Amino acid sequence: MSELATIENDLTAKIDAAATEAALEEVRVAALGKKGVVSEQMKTLGKMSPEERKEMGPALNGLKTRIAEAIEAKKQALAEAALDARLASEKVDVTLPVRPEPKGKIHPVSQVMEEIIAIFSAMGFDVAEGPDIEDDFHNFTALNFPPDHPAREMHDTFFFEPKDDGARMLLRTHTSPVQIRTMMTQKPPIRIIIPGRTFRCDSDQTHTPMFHQVEGLVIDKQTHMGHLKGTLEAFAKTFFEVDDVKTRFRPHFFPFTEPSAEMDIQYERVGKEIRFGQGADWMEILGCGMVHPNVLKNCGLDPDEYQGFAWGMGVDRLAMLKYGIPDLRDFFAADARWLEHYGFDPVDQPNLATGLSR
């Protein structure tokens, strides 16, 4: 074998054997570097006779080119192998769940609040809020409570110590004061719901000193009882997720509405379960009515131009009914086991498109 062929065989074997880019670089320097074997061979061309050079020149150049190409090809092969190894080691399984085990549960009161908001949002209502600490004007006077109304008494209302001028702030006893705040600051048409905390000095199986209400208020030029009925019936059907929920409106009294009514829904108790839309019993779920002309006047609206309707419902009570929870006080006991049992999946937000509670 000629000397060049031996060199080529030797270098090709070394290129094949190089397992890393660093090893390959060593082979390259040993072959094509300034003092590499191929370069040393090139230097001998100068001392050759023209005939020898004519023969050896192309042979050496061919060798140099083939070795350079072999090194380049090996370099690419090594880079691809390195990339493949990296992709394999950093592989992500996109089919794995994002959160295999969601921690924590949504409280039934929060869930029902969200359900109510989802229903009325779809009907075009905005959400309004107001402060928990109120004054007598917004909580009572502007809502047409007479000065001696029993609801103002210590028995029901949590009052704060009197201020210097003798006025006492209080914890709002209902969400209705936000009706006043809205009517005094916004021009009709008004279409709002008001979710929030309310407070009364009362505690037993069906009463807690803090509870939740969602208030509703619609003020426009041509609103009437038909709109009130239609809105609340549509709500009841959607909320209880039963198509033929039967409702009934009974005359009632509230100072801030005239006429006033309470809405009942039909139900039946089967064992421990409550079934809606059947049976012979009626259950009250909310108070409602046409906004009293005095209330409109107190907010600077002309009752001859504007009418409206309003309602207020107890959220905790609706949660008990819908999800069969027997004791109201458990809602506020902060017992993690209770929440684990009755609570809702945090990634499952109520909305009408996929079904409220599923």
Ligand code: DAH
């Ligand atoms: N504020 C009443 C309560 O707490 C509930 C209520 C009844 C609100 C009738 C209303 C309404 O807006 O029209 O008992």
